[in-house]
Amino acid sequence: MQASNDYLVITAAGDDKVGLVEAFSAKITETGCNIEDSRMTVLGGQFAILMLVSGPWNALSKLESQLDGLGRQLGLTITHKRTRERERRQPTLPYHVEVVALDHPGIVHKLARFFAGHGINIEELSTDTYPAPHTGTRMFSVHMEVGVPASTHIPTLRADFFDYCDDLNLDATFEPSRS
Structure with a gap:
């Protein structure tokens, strides 16, 4: 800009x-x-x-x-x-998060709670529902871009995130953004 x-x-x-x-x-x-x-x-x-x-x-x-x-x-x-032009208070690392699960209420809220609790800003979020192949079961997908503070220990964050998702029966990826 x-x-x-x-x-x-x-x-x-x-x-x-x-x-x-x-x-x-x-x-x-x-x-x-x-x-x-x-x-x-x-x-x-x-x-x-x-x-x-x-x-x-x-x-x-x-x-x-x-x-x-x-x-x-x-x-x-x-x-x-x-x-005004966006100001960044601290350096962040861009990460891409994808989550897929059986559709049920509260998925976005629970993901947002996890990231807010770790001081991570959700920069962009989109969701979609679709029928699963073969069964037609209603699935829910979430795509997020998050800004992880540069001071965050990424291996610990990843482990915490995957444990959190496992507890909620969510399939997830958490990778550095390529854009």
């Missing part, structure tokens, strides 16, 4: 239809802003956007003034908030 830019976080959701990404990204480009980081997905019949946009303060102001109209035009509920 460039130091001369300001930043805006935008969230939007509404009925899924063809052309939403094109129309939304066109408005950002027309106002002189840039998409820095984004997640866009269809959840059920809803399309959802989470986006970090950058630009000079006046371009962001122009975009902000047009978001309500864009939302009405596209059938999206849009919220936005100014933000």
Whole structure:
């Protein structure tokens, strides 16, 4: 991210239809802003956007003034908030975590409790449910990127995490991120 830019976080959701990404990204480009980081997905019949946009303060102001109209035009509920470049208080090591289990309530909460209890920030998280091959049993998968404080003893953390997952009957991997 460039130091001369300001930043805006935008969230939007509404009925899924063809052309939403094109129309939304066109408005950002027309106002002189840039998409820095984004997640866009269809959840059920809803399309959802989470986006970090950058630009000079006046371009962001122009975009902000047009978001309500864009939302009405596209059938999206849009919220936005100014933000700043992320500051890291301590060095972290990026790790990728994958968990698969029979679907049941509380899996995300229990994983979040483990990482919070170890002072580890969850940077990104996505989940999915799917039928298991052959049996059709409902499965649940979790994909996470976490920031492990550099001072953490990784072998101990890995052992604690795998023991925790074994106690909960979760299959897991915990590896350094490759990105």
